[in-house]
Amino acid sequence: MAVDLSEFNHPSWITAVGTGIGYLLILAVLTVALFIVPWLVFATL
Template sequence: MTSPVDQFRHDSWVAALGTFVSYGLVLVVMTALLFLVPYGLFRFL
């Protein structure tokens, strides 16, 4: 018996998931650089 998850183990699904995860990480890093770093600089200086 196969698991329902096995149908998503194709290379295209792995590539799509990797794309979304890396895009999310880029958004988190850019948000931190553009908003949290300047806020910290102005807050503590």
């Protein structure tokens, strides 16, 4: 069965993927800022 991927060429798919990547990047930055940095500060004390 051949899969037609041309239906995924719509700009809304690019927007959806960009939103997901942006969300994951923000979560990663917040995780580092709120958990990793304080852990490193208290570990050096």
